[in-house]
Amino acid sequence: MPNELLLAASGLLAGAFGALLGLGGGILIVPILTLGFGVPLPAAVGTSLISVIATSTGAAAINVRAGRADVRLGITLAAGTVVGAVTGGILAGFVPERIVAGLFALLLVYTGVTMVRGLFAGGRGEDPAAVDPSAPDGPSAPAYRTRRLPTAIAGSFVGGNVSGLLGVGGGVVMVPLMHLVMGAPIKVAAATSNFMIGLTAAAGAFAYLFRGDIDARLAAPVILGVAAGAALGATVSGRIGTRPLVGLFVVVVAYVAVRMALLALGAA
Amino acid sequence: MSASSRRAGARSFEAVATILRLGTLLAVVVIATGLAWALATDAPARTDETVLELVGDGGPDAVIGIGLIGLALVPIGALAAAVVTFARAGERRPLAVAASVLVLMLATLVAAFGIGAPGA
Numbered sequence: 001m002p003n004e005l006l007l008a009a010s011g012l013l014a015g016a017f018g019a020l021l022g023l024g025g026g027i028l029i030v031p032i033l034t035l036g037f038g039v040p041l042p043a044a045v046g047t048s049l050i051s052v053i054a055t056s057t058g059a060a061a062i063n064v065r066a067g068r069a070d071v072r073l074g075i076t077l078a079a080g081t082v083v084g085a086v087t088g089g090i091l092a093g094f095v096p097e098r099i100v101a102g103l104f105a106l107l108l109v110y111t112g113v114t115m116v117r118g119l120f121a122g123g124r125g126e127d128p129a130a131v132d133p134s135a136p137d138g139p140s141a142p143a144y145r146t147r148r149l150p151t152a153i154a155g156s157f158v159g160g161n162v163s164g165l166l167g168v169g170g171g172v173v174m175v176p177l178m179h180l181v182m183g184a185p186i187k188v189a190a191a192t193s194n195f196m197i198g199l200t201a202a203a204g205a206f207a208y209l210f211r212g213d214i215d216a217r218l219a220a221p222v223i224l225g226v227a228a229g230a231a232l233g234a235t236v237s238g239r240i241g242t243r244p245l246v247g248l249f250v251v252v253v254a255y256v257a258v259r260m261a262l263l264a265l266g267a268a
Numbered sequence: 269m270s271a272s273s274r275r276a277g278a279r280s281f282e283a284v285a286t287i288l289r290l291g292t293l294l295a296v297v298v299i300a301t302g303l304a305w306a307l308a309t310d311a312p313a314r315t316d317e318t319v320l321e322l323v324g325d326g327g328p329d330a331v332i333g334i335g336l337i338g339l340a341l342v343p344i345g346a347l348a349a350a351v352v353t354f355a356r357a358g359e360r361r362p363l364a365v366a367a368s369v370l371v372l373m374l375a376t377l378v379a380a381f382g383i384g385a386p387g388a
Contacts, residue, residue: 004307050336054292057342061289064281071281071350075366078347082369086376198288198343203373205340206380209319216322216332217313220303223339227296 003037004221010036011225012232015055019233020245024052024169024197025226027111030104031256034263039218041097045167046208047219049201052169054223055230056197062234068191073146073184074199077177077192080153081170081200084160089207092165102264104166108257111172112250119246146182155181164204169197280357283349291342295335302331320381344373 010032018025026048033044063069159173171193178189306328322333347370354363
């Protein structure tokens with residue numbers, strides 16, 4: 001099978017998985033490119049960032065139109081993530097690959113643990129009446145009140161930094177931040193994070209694009225696969241139970257985390 | 269909360285959603301066209317070049333490069349649409365925040381462009 005088809009198939013898998021589990025897909029794209037295709041880590045991170053924009057913007061269009069994403073909150077927090085992503089993108093040019101691999105392994109472990117905890121939490125404490133950001137008391141204001149904005153903006157900087165440095169959307173940081181720290185309903189947090197990922201990833205991707213760290217011929221099939229996979233995942237998401245998927249995801253993430261840790265230790 | 273207010277809330281960001289949807293679609297089509305051209309002509313891949321060098325050199329990789337830049341610009345377009353939406357609604361605080369983030373994004377773009385420009 002030609003390399004382009006394999007790359008597109010990998011992107012499809014990452015995009016579909018990402019859409020089904022509420023992730024950008026970058027958490028899978030970087031390891032697939034690095035461990036599966038032998039792509040250097042900076043190029044894998046840059047390719048992942050630009051691919052993540054496609055998943056985010058495609059899904060965000062639906063979430064914004066449906067009123068699920070809180071655009072005001074997303075843009076406010078984007079002030080932190082954009083600065084963080086730019087800083088991360090610049091830092092990536094100086095940080096040794098092995099350290100980036102080690103940080104990615106830690107991110108994978110954190111993501112896996114978060115997903116498992118989410119399974120057992122099962123939407124506990126959710127107020128159904130509050131899960132509707134499209135109830136404006138002004139032209140676009142949500143019905144609920146968020147809190148701890150300065151803390152959240154500082155946390156957003158960290159989320160953006162993780163995104164720019166490791167090539168992920170930053171949703172693994174932003175969703176818990178909006179839900180647990182700011183008190184936004186979980187569905188709103190997920191949809192808003194999805195909207196923000198495009199802005200964050202674009203800010204980080206500029207540095208990679210203009211530095212020559214994104215191989216166009218590598219990125220093109222991945223982006224096409226990811227875009228198709230995200231659309232497929234969004235289409236079937238209502239018909240597939242997420243529990244078995246999360247279980248599979250955690251197994252994959254554990255395996256990839258070990259491989260990335262070995263890469264960090266110079267043993268891979 | 270009435271049904272009409274819900275519809276109004278979603279409708280207020282209609283332009284943002286439209287730019288996100290159409291921009292993504294357009295960028296993906298351009299990237300697909302460039303890749304199809306490259307595969308059809310068996311054109312050798314040009315690696316280790318910045319996106320601006322790719323675009324300047326022409327050929328299928330230039331088309332892919334234009335698609336990549338276009339894709340990265342989609343969120344900025346959506347942000348600009350949000351700025352217009354807040355301005356029309358007279359919402360000063362979100363307008364100031366959105367405009368600041370837009371300026372930040374544009375500054376990032378210009379800075380990155382400066383770093384990657386041929387001869388820089």
